[in-house]
Amino acid sequence: MDEIKGSSKQRWMNSVDSTLKRFPERKDTFTTSSNVEIDRIYDSSNDQYYEEKLGYPGEYPYTRGIQPTMYRSRFWTMRQYAGFGSAEETNKRFRYLLEQGQTGLSVAFDLPTQIGYDSDDPMSEGEVGKVGVAIDSLKDMEKLFDQIPLDQVSTSMTINAPASVLLCMYMAVGEKQGVPLEKLTGTIQNDILKEYIARGTYIYPPKPSMRLITNIFEYCQQNVPKFNTISISGYHIREAGSTAVQEAAFTIANGMAYVDAALESGLAIDDFAPRLAFFFNAHNNFFEEVAKFRAARRVWAKIMKEHYQAKNPKSWKLRFHTQTGGSTLTAQQPDNNIVRVTMQALAAVLGGTQSLHTNSRDEALSLPTEDSARIALRTQQIIANESGVADTIDPLGGSYYVEALTDQIEEEINKYLERIKEIGGAVKAVEEGYMQREIHHNAYETQKRIETQEEIIVGLNKYTLDEEVNPDLLKVDEELEKEQVKQVQQVRNERDDQEVKVALEQIRTAAKSDDENLIPHILKAVKDYATIGEICNVLRDEFGEYTG
């Protein structure tokens, strides 16, 4: 026993040494306010437990985190999702957030962009610039990243069905800035399955959609190696009403579907799996959330190592972004939301997140104002810099409650995975509406519990105020739509239409053949200032549309 103990902990300590050379810790020694020195980790003497269940940080099965030193070296990336109105306005908000100490960008696109319509498409009416920034062509993308050097900032883009188009626009902007593709870092969401399940911005049916995704995997592995090619998202599944277990289980099931599709297209597991990233939600039930993150890491590691036989440890690691729970916020007494967000953010940090978006207090009412967005960012800065929770690794590890919950959630996740496997995999389960039904059932039950006060939401069904104060809200200028329509039409007038026509035809030809990678063709069209609507319409013709 002693020998195993020595070897397991020793192995971790060795990896700490090599990690520290690259990422020195933030301080030479960490101490509490009473000057008690804080160890890097607090662990159990039962080493078998470590071998089987926990793993030291940075070590399989990663229950305690994916890096050997976690936040003692670097805090998580503070990445606030932002975007509204025009590219110029959003560029201003981005630069404001970077000045305020944010460490990564996260782009919110408006719905027409997310569903592949130009701003002047009749379908776009009323939606231009509302929930995010309107991007019609490379021109808008150039404005969006004006004076933001793409080799120094990592950018996450919440874009799914047209992910390939926005990725190509990003690469083209990088090229114009003189940044080589190998230096681009960031993430595209690119997770179509959860769009069918919960979020609704799908375009094409599952099969061609999965092809676009694997085309991106392949292209990026060869050309943009530091870009996360997908962010497999439980966030929206949870927002649609799922439980914590369903969130983790359905996300992992979707992840397996992407792995299967990539393997089927001929890619090797360790060539793409290290670039898979995840995106989870943090709701109010504090310990359950912490345990969910820990369990999800363990389940994924086991699947990648044992089921898919991945050899590269990077393929085993579940890296994830977290956003606090939008649906937990109330329109009533909106300042209370700051407290909710604080608890949820803390759960994400104690769960070992790699990056974090903290929601703004006014999100149940509208898009966040600059003031609200700053308080949200400050919330995570306070957790990082003042609370001391980042000074030791996995501080809740070894808690009887948290470890038991972690085990139970792992077990429940595995039950769902088994059920989905019986159905025939995640794609089949989505097509049959299995996950949608499970989520809806829980959403309805939740609503009933709230209406009968079995579940208390402070300020909503208890401790209410007779008169709510209306906070100042962000308003998107209604004139913006007209302006954006004018601009996209101007782009069409100024470009070389013949070039665009040829480029679009090449996309069509490539789409017709099953085995050609579409990305180089889309990149060409983007550089010729083809619009997102034009590119997506070609693919709509070839692939058809998903109708729900």
Place this chain on the structure above:
Amino acid sequence: MRKIRVLIAKPGLDGHDRGALVIAQALRDHGMEVIYTGLRQSPVQIAQAAIQEDVDVIGLSSLSGAHKALFPKVIEALEQRHAGDIPVVAGGVIPSEDIPFLLEKGVKKIFTSGSSTESLAEYIKQLVQPNVDPIPAPKKIAHIGIAVKSIDSVLSLYTDSLDLEIENIEDVESEGVKVAFLKIGESRIELLEPVDQSSPIQQFIAKKGEGIHHIALEVEDIHARMEKLKKNGFSFINDQPKEGAHKSQIAFLHPKSSHGVLYELCQPEKGREN
């Protein structure tokens, strides 16, 4: 009677349909027939679906901020098809400052974040079938109130001679009285003793002497019942329900409008009905 038919629709590109789906199911549980359009419906498609399905009411849901552009278009599309009489209600993430604009454009009511499905269902029932009375008739006589100078001096009649059981004795501050409840079958006798000079019971005794003071009718929905009585020309001593004994909601019908009988409407606290 024909079931109420409702079209729940998602105009525009918004994909958030948790609320729409929950509402659709809740209305079904309230006995309505609900047709859900699915995502990404244009105003014209919504109007056409409403006419084809012959619905009584349309519920629109939008969380993407497109409500000001799209909700009025749905109403226009209905009017163009001579179906402007189909009422439209709406919900989602809708800032309160936008509500007057939407009401002016013809939306009947906006249910904002945090509204209960219960209130929506009731609203739709009232909107669609205003003549059908969904308010259940009073179930029973909750109690008979008897004004006494002193509970202590009359109590033996009820307990020792009639062998009734005391349920409880409590002070009801809002009325300036001390009350004793005695259970009798499904009902009760309520003895009311004034605790100060300003108590209405004191005034009653001074004017008429001890005796029967009021009859309390147990109702399920005091607001709805009051609304109906008011509509039919009856007036109340207290215009809004107030808290009575056992945390019940109570209201007194003015005896002048009820031919000399003082009726109390009484809605017991949830879970306390017996």
